[in-house]
Amino acid sequence: MVPHSSMRPVRVRFAPSPTGSLHIGGLRTALFNWLFARHQGGKFILRIEDTDQKRFDPTALTTLTEALRWAGLQWDEGPEVGGEFGPYVQSERLEHYQKWANWLVENEKAYKCFCTPERLKQVNEDKEVRGEPKGYDRNCRNLSAEEAASKEANGESYVIRFKMPLDGKTVVTDAVRGEVSFDNATQQDLVLLKSDGFPTYHLAHVVDDYLMQISHVMRAIEWFPSYPFHVQLWVAFGWEIPIYAHLPIMLNPDGSKMSKRNPPIDKHGNPIPVMVHDYIPNGYLPEAMTNFLANIGWNFGDDREFFTMQEAVERFDLTRINPANSRYPAEKLDWLNGQHIMALSTNELAVRLKPYIERAGLAVKDDLLARVTPLVQERIKRLDKVVEIAGFFFRDEFQPPTAEMLPQKKMSAEQTKSALEQSHRLISELSDFNTQVLHEAMEKLAQELKLSNGQLFGVIRVAVTGQQVSTPLFETLDILGRESALTRIQLALDILSKKSEQVILQP
């Protein structure tokens, strides 16, 4: 049994490597850490694991913090905010790793390995031929002190490898999966410190989690196989081991691994974005995104799937984490996004809608937007869709319908024309011009014209909005105003008559 810490102040960390924008899988890992920290009244720390010099991307850190802030996952310690255990960027902490790697060597828990990459490759190839498991053959583990010293004096470059126990078992206790036993004989003497003086993940995470007093390590399942190695590292150092919780991962809808190279595809064959930054211009609310992610691999505890982050914080606990991987339930995000849009106050929704309308090249007058917003609130599942359904309110130039769009189901050209003429007359004669008056008068007119409401209202809708699908008609007319309504109806009439002329002219 391996000792685990308990009763320590809760300190958790999200430790991405800055290789680009944040992946939604990464966002979920961050979210679970954040929820846990908030629930426990602990600290959520952001640490940047940039120890791979080959994959350095200077813009990635900004993109990363932007994505976390967008999602509302503010960190208590880390880049941009500081903290007493800094620096929080691993490339600025090299002295720690070198110090502790050397400590392990001095205490004979690690050794210098002078094997070249070529030899390592050869070893693996030979092993493959013989049908043996791959891995380093521990050639340098038994080098005498003199041999090692002389190689080093010769200027041969080396890495530092951990001396993994050669037999016995390492039993780990994962908070999600329980006890799991590994044979030490199947484990490797992994590299702790690379020849360029940078640590590998294995060393860096243990040293940093120790120095930063991390109480719980919640990380993705791909780390599970190296968990026994990490446990032995903690033991070698003689440090108290934090509680580990390995989170399941999200798979593509078809069950394959989610990655940039293998992007998920929705049921219509369209690619599903995997980067957080792709969701922002698509009109997704951060609260919907986090709500969505919280429902994958974790559940609220009763049958609710729609909840706020505050509610999730109150309920979050490790015992409800499902150990199985899950496929990405893309449709649920749209539903939840719609739910969150409906839950917003009108004012708040208007504020969020504005940039999407402007991005479509339209000018937004705030008073107009305030009146349009309630009309779209329960009709859009994504913020950017406001342009589709209500963009006509904001366009300087009206885009009129074609003549073919005007007649509604089973209406003759004559009926359509008369519907427009009578509506025009009615609207111009109305003493009051508002939603209710319009509604009553138009219903009456439909009866007189022996048209269904759908037919009459549909014709006017198309005439006035230029589209078959729109916000509700009478509210729309009210906002547009009488003048504009009359002008557009007249225009529809003109369009209709032009068409009939053309018909006559045709042989």
Place this chain on the structure above:
RNA sequence: GCCCCAUUCGUCUAGAGGCCUAGGACGUAGCCCUCUCAAGGCUAAAACAGGAGUUCGAAUCUCCUAUGGGGCACCA
């Protein structure tokens, strides 16, 4: 190939030996409401991977098989 993990409707999930005739949600289909589209309401189809055990009783415990996934770097 080796090591490890997982497996409940199409998908996300509830389920800790009898409350299971397996519940909820998304999606799908139908109906209702209805000026379009939504929203909302109602209804329907839809699952314990397979096989052996243990037990009076198994979705729940054990084993085997299958399938899926993770890992086997001087990447994280």
